[in-house]
Amino acid sequence: MSEPRFLIVDDFSTMRRIVRNLLKEIGFNNAEEAEDGVIALAMLKATKFDFVVSDINMPNMNGFELLKSIKAEPALKDVPVLMVTAEAKKEDIVAAAQGGAAGYIVKPFTKATLEEKVQKILQKMATA
Amino acid sequence: MTSPLSCDRAGFADDGATPTKKRKPRARKRTSAADATAPATVAAAAATEEGGMPAAEVYQRIGHLTRTLHDALRELGYDKELAGTREQLPDARDRLTYIARVTGEAAEKVLNAVDRARNVQEDLTRQADSLRSRWQAVAAYTAADASRATPAGRHLVDETCAFFGTVGGQTDATNQILTDIMMAQDFHDLTGQVIRKVVTLAQAMEEQLVKLLLETTPPEQRKKIEHTAPPGSTERLDGPVVNAEGRDDVVADQAGVDDLLASLGF
Numbered sequence: 001m002s003e004p005r006f007l008i009v010d011d012f013s014t015m016r017r018i019v020r021n022l023l024k025e026i027g028f029n030n031a032e033e034a035e036d037g038v039i040a041l042a043m044l045k046a047t048k049f050d051f052v053v054s055d056i057n058m059p060n061m062n063g064f065e066l067l068k069s070i071k072a073e074p075a076l077k078d079v080p081v082l083m084v085t086a087e088a089k090k091e092d093i094v095a096a097a098q099g100g101a102a103g104y105i106v107k108p109f110t111k112a113t114l115e116e117k118v119q120k121i122l123q124k125m126a127t128a
Numbered sequence: 129m130t131s132p133l134s135c136d137r138a139g140f141a142d143d144g145a146t147p148t149k150k151r152k153p154r155a156r157k158r159t160s161a162a163d164a165t166a167p168a169t170v171a172a173a174a175a176t177e178e179g180g181m182p183a184a185e186v187y188q189r190i191g192h193l194t195r196t197l198h199d200a201l202r203e204l205g206y207d208k209e210l211a212g213t214r215e216q217l218p219d220a221r222d223r224l225t226y227i228a229r230v231t232g233e234a235a236e237k238v239l240n241a242v243d244r245a246r247n248v249q250e251d252l253t254r255q256a257d258s259l260r261s262r263w264q265a266v267a268a269y270t271a272a273d274a275s276r277a278t279p280a281g282r283h284l285v286d287e288t289c290a291f292f293g294t295v296g297g298q299t300d301a302t303n304q305i306l307t308d309i310m311m312a313q314d315f316h317d318l319t320g321q322v323i324r325k326v327v328t329l330a331q332a333m334e335e336q337l338v339k340l341l342l343e344t345t346p347p348e349q350r351k352k353i354e355h356t357a358p359p360g361s362t363e364r365l366d367g368p369v370v371n372a373e374g375r376d377d378v379v380a381d382q383a384g385v386d387d388l389l390a391s392l393g394f
Contacts, residue, residue: 012317014235018310021239025307057321057365086321086368088378093385097394106385107368108314111307113382 004050004122006031009040009066010084011058015107019053019084019114026115037061041069044076051121056085056092064092064099071100080121084109198343207341214337221330228323235316242310249299249306256299260292321367 006023008031010016016033023031032049034040038061040054052070056063063083070076080102085092088106096104102124103117181189201207267285270277277285369378379385 010317012232012320014232014239014313015317017236017239018314021243021310022307057367062365086318087365088369088372088380088384089366090377090379090388092365093379093388094392097389097392104385104389106379106382107318108311109382111311 003030004028005048006051006053007034007040007043007049008032009034009037009052009054009058009063011035011055015055015084022111022114023053023118025111026118028118037063037066037069040066044070044079045073049079050125051118052079052081053084053118054081056083056087056096064095067096067099067101080125082117082121084114194343201340210337210341214334214341217330217334217337221327224323224327224330228320231319232316235313238313239310242306245306246303249302253296253299256292256295260289260295263289263292318368322370325367 006028008016008019008023010019010033013035016035020031020033023029032043034043036058037054040052041061043049044052052066054063054066061069063085067081067083070079070081077100081100082103082105083096083101084105084107086107087093093104093106102121105113105117201210263285267282267289270282270285369375372378372380379388
């Protein structure tokens with residue numbers, strides 16, 4: 001696969017910027033941002049993305065709803081969704097996994113954690 | 129207004145023709161199966177069947193207690209305190225929103241500074257690499273013939289080469305520090321979510337206070353209190369865990385997330 005295209009979804013611009021910079025440091029320069037699930041879904045339907053990094057607690061459409069919408073859309077269902085969120089409740093983590101999330105990172109997180117999860121998901125995609 | 133004990137809004141109404149019809153509580157000694165879903169009689173039916181007091185008496189008692197509470201609040205002057213508290217809540221909300229905005233702006237400024245510093249570091253690395261290769265050529269030239277430089281000159285050339293050789297490592301270390309500074313700005317997201325939750329809570333409290341004040345205030349003065357407070361959020365999500373100690377429904381860190389998912393086979 002050529003360099004994957006990321007979509008970073010978070011209502012806090014600071015966090016979008018941090019994730020974007022971290023991805024750049026890891027070696028992924030191709031990333032765009034959306035501030036909630038509604039905007040993200042529209043972007044996903046309009047252009048091709050290879051990877052979604054999404055927050056959960058967002059206005060308009062939260063991360064769970066976005067995940068559900070992505071998995072319900074035949075053209076998008078194979079796009080991996082990595083949840084990066086402050087929600088640390090076990091039921092939320094399990095719900096995300098059962099809903100088809102490719103990974104779950106709890107904030108605050110480190111660059112090493114993000115790199116490990118992203119690489120693991122990309123490797124899984126490559127071997128699928 | 130629908131009675132707080134009404135079941136209609138919860139979808140339990142059995143009257144298909146008038147599912148949202150408002151019904152007043154009625155005094156009843158007995159309840160039949162056909163009437164069991166009547167909004168005002170649900171609690172009464174349960175109370176009567178369990179040998180409790182009849183519905184009419186329950187409502188009468190609640191009404192009496194409410195009246196007594198309202199009178200007591202007014203007589204003790206607490207209605208004014210409630211009004212004062214209610215007036216302060218929007219101010220508290222504004223202050224919290226201000227904190228969220230200013231800390232957000234501060235975090236953005238830091239991120240901008242980090243970006244600028246990274247650019248400076250990249251330029252420094254590039255220039256150092258260029259100079260190092262040129263100084264290495266000078267070192268090779270002077271080393272080839274002892275007459276081409278004095279011992280002090282050769283020493284200076286060697287030191288200069290060694291210095292430029294370390295610049296790359298130093299800029300890498302500085303970039304790591306810049307990454308740490310950048311990561312620390314996630315406080316804005318985390319505290320912002322907590323502040324948003326508290327603001328929502330303050331809104332809900334304000335609405336409850338307004339309702340209480342409306343009930344304790346004479347009708348002719350109610351206009352002064354009524355306002356259009358935004359409805360409270362029904363968001364279920366909690367945001368960051370402020371204190372995980374003693375809680376087993378949350379994970380404390382990323383290792384907890386990974387362990388949980390692994391235990392479930394994900």
